[in-house]
Amino acid sequence: MPSSKPATVLRAAILIVSTTAAKDPSTDTADTTLRSVFESDGRGQWDVAESGIVSDVVTHIQRQIVQWADTADDAVNLIVTTGGTGFAVADHTPEAVSPLLHKQAPGLVHAMLAASLAVTPFAMMSRPVAGVRNKTLIITLPGSPKGASENLQAVLKMLPHACLQAAGASSRALHSDGVKKLEQEAGVGSGANSGRAGGNVHSHGGGGHHYVPDHSHSHGGHGHSHEGHGHGGGLVRHTKPSENPKSNDPSLGPSRRHRESPYPMLSVEDALELIKQHTPAPEIVTEKVGHELVGAVLAQDVRASENVPAFRASIVDGYAVVVPKDGNMKGVFPVTSVSHAAPGEAKSLKEGEIARITTGAPLPPGATSVIMVEDTVLVSKTEDEKEEKQVEILAENVKEGENIREVGSDINEGALILKKGDQISAVGGEIGLLAAAGVAEVQVYRRPVIGLLSTGDEIVKSNRPGALRLGEVRDTNRPTLTSAATESGYQVIDFGIVSDKAGFLEDRLRYAMRRADLIITTGGVSMGELDLLKPTIERSLGGTIHFGRVAMKPGKPTTFATVPVKDNAGERVSKVMFSLPGNPASALVTFHLFVLPSLHQMSGVSPAGLTRVPVILSHDFPLDKSRPEYHRAIVSVTKDGTLSAASTGGQRSSRVGSLKGANSLLCMPSGTEPLRKGEKVEALLMGNIRSDV
Known part of the structure; x- marks a missing residue:
């Protein structure tokens, strides 16, 4: 496959056919999803130059297509429509597009349907059409963002060749070096996979039917976590990790899924840098001065509105x-x-x-x-x-x-009383100062709202009465993470427990992203056949996974992603998503280590993340041979004024007891020999320091 960027960049247009989206563009997600497919799978050959939304009315659809395809000097090379291809009474896209075509393209229709039928017989319920009008290739896709992206992936690699021919390129010149050269340039090959030009395709003709076998994955201390805690020794590998650019395709079944994670193992420092790069900038809002302001960070300098005192x-x-x-x-x-x-x-x-x-x-x-x-x-x-x-x-x-x-002896009118970047504490000093100086409202960085959900068919509510059945696990992560986030000053929306079925997970995540600024999920990030979070983020939501493994203990499969969405104003924005491991200790550790810095950055808190302090070990600490460890510990002040750290006990990632009393994470290096009593390490403070005096 050629590595250089192609010289010809083709112009594409996306037409959303939806009466609902025509009335309220914020309801549409297909545009963002298809743009992501062009960007991630288009090999740099596409520029999405136009997009539009029309009602599911034949004349409306035809008017927009003609406008894009019949402009002599500025016609696009490709038009893809999404929506209106089913059997519903209001589905009119094939009837609108077919009369406009000068040439039919049944091969493209066959490729899309063949790829879909390999997954579900319901693919035959879709009615796609494809063909050429003037010099523009037109393809109709299903209405669901998932189905549309997968059908586009099925044919995308072949479309540049088709568009060049439709635009007037010489067929003799294009085929001069033979079919093998064309396949190499397109990134496809003949043989067993020739019918799957897009690779990793599991499209369905707009339906939502998935075969989902039984499974068990890590969550709440149960399942098959591969973090290496409490298994009677280190994990044994007999092969070297291989490179693979994307998550499992759930539709391919157990026999064809990855046997190892396709994501490179990053250091904690590199992971934190990626979080810093991809976390959105803080948004400025105006808030009234009151107790609700506690924890907010000022977005501008504040000056006194009046003298204090105002009289002698x-x-x-x-x-x-x-x-x-x-x-x-x-x-x-x-x-x-x-x-x-x-x-x-x-x-x-x-x-x-x-x-x-x-x-x-x-x-x-x-x-x-x-x-x-x-x-x-x-x-x-x-x-x-x-x-x-x-x-x-x-x-x-x-x-x-x-x-x-005297008048103004405490504060002069117009004097600088608080600076941009100052955080309003709960002690009351800043609130009192603002109130005394007559400041009624201030500009602050808006604190993001967190959306929290757990995944797994084995998970039940923590307060559900009655004994657990075989395989059931109480959900400890949502109450634990809600408590941690609330203590840090953030509002949490609880989206409950989601079943291990791709359609359910995708729907709940889309709903959560409409209501929250940052999404936290737990469970479903390991290598089980139904650990679906990573595939759902990449393949269904069109998101980008920036890292999927971190060299740390606990929390190795921690995943950080951004997902493109439209805000209420119809503007494209990125929502941050953290998919944390299901084991309770892993979830809490990675929240403090990774999620909290992102929340701080979004709300203007600097420096972001937990406070670091040097501590003295009060006893010997064993080390992990291969990974740095973030050891749950209790830090206290001794009689001589030093900070001392003691372990909370066994550190297995599923061990809930290791969280009890912990107010810090000790940053322990990897090594074969233990760190001895009296040695100094850094601690990340999660809570108040205790006193041994």
Whole structure:
């Protein structure tokens, strides 16, 4: 197969035939899915130059196709339609397209149907047509994004040759080097797989029927996890890993699925770098100042809206006075008014008069200083004995401004009080500062909403009454991860438990992506025949898996992907998806190690991820021979002020007990000899440090 990029880039157009999508484009996902197929499987030969949505009406479909195919100078090479090819009353695409064709292309129709029929007899319920109008090749695809992408994959590698011929290229020149050369250039071969030009095809003519055998996979401490924990020794391999660019194709059955992961083993550092690269930038929103702001990160500098204090105020209980020029305040003075720390008009004060004043109260007009109550003696009271009448002041050398808090002495109007990037803590200091300075609302980075689901037919709700049946496992991951995410300040939407059936999983993931910004799944990421998350992400959702294995213990099969979707405004965006292992310890460790940095980046928190601190080992720690380990541990402060780390016990990835009390992950290297008591390692803090004092 040639490795260089082809010189000719062909122009394609995608036409969505859907009355629903024509009314609300945000409901369409087929456009994004087909673009992904052109990009991932098109070998750099395609530019999707046009796209559109029309109702399932014959005249509407024909009008758009004619516009694209009949423009002499700017006609596209290929038009693919999706939708309207079934037997429903409203399905009119074949009837709209067929009269427009100048040449039929039954071979392409046969290739799509043959590939689909290899999977399910329901493929015969599809009515595709294909052919040429003027110099443009036109193909109709099923309406479901899955069926459309798979039918396009079945013929995509052959389409450049067809389009070049339709555009007027010389057949003699194209075939001059023989069919073998054409097959090599197209990336296809004759023989057993000649009918599957797209490779890895399991299309169906718009139907949703899948053969799903029984299985068991890792989740909640059960199944066939291959992380190497608690199996009486290291795993034994007799062959070397091979390269394979994509996940299992579930439709091919157990005999043809991968015997090893096709994803390269990445270091934790490389995995974190990929997460950093592909996590979307934070979005700025305006929020009111209140307790809901706790945990948010400011997206802009904040300045005070007013002076604090806004008036001259006393900082002591005492008497407001007008200081004479000589500063001598000794003598007996009449108390002419009282000033409390409450709003209201104050009587002006003259020299020789004093006003009783409380801490924080505004100074009466004319007052220049405050004498502390400790520097006075009560002389007389009013007749009702409720107020003071005369007070003797014992102070001399009094200066103006004593015991007074001047306007703006705490905060000046317009002063910078918080900076962009500051995080609002739960302690209350930042909220109090904003409130005091008269700031009613601020711009912050929106915190992403998390969508959480578990996968597996063996999983049951953690609170389901009654004993477990053979093979059933209680779902510990959703409550555990919900707790961890909520403690970190993020909203979680629980999408429940999803069956190990590709159609169910795809539907639930699409639903979750419409409501959440970041998706977390657990289970289904290992090598079992029905570990379907990776195939569903790549093959059904058109997503990109950036890594599918990490050199770490626990959590080796952790998967990070992005999936293209349309937001509410119809714009294409990428949603982040983390597929974590099913074993409880693996899920929690990888949440803190990988998911949390992505959440932090999306919400403006810097630095992203858990806080790292050096700790001293309180006992010997065995090491894994081949992989770095993130050991669940308890970090505490000792009497001499150092941080000490003790293991929570057995570290098997399915061992729920290893989570109890853990407030840190120790970053342990791989090695054959244990780390000894007293050695120093780094710890990632998941919770508050304990005290041994």
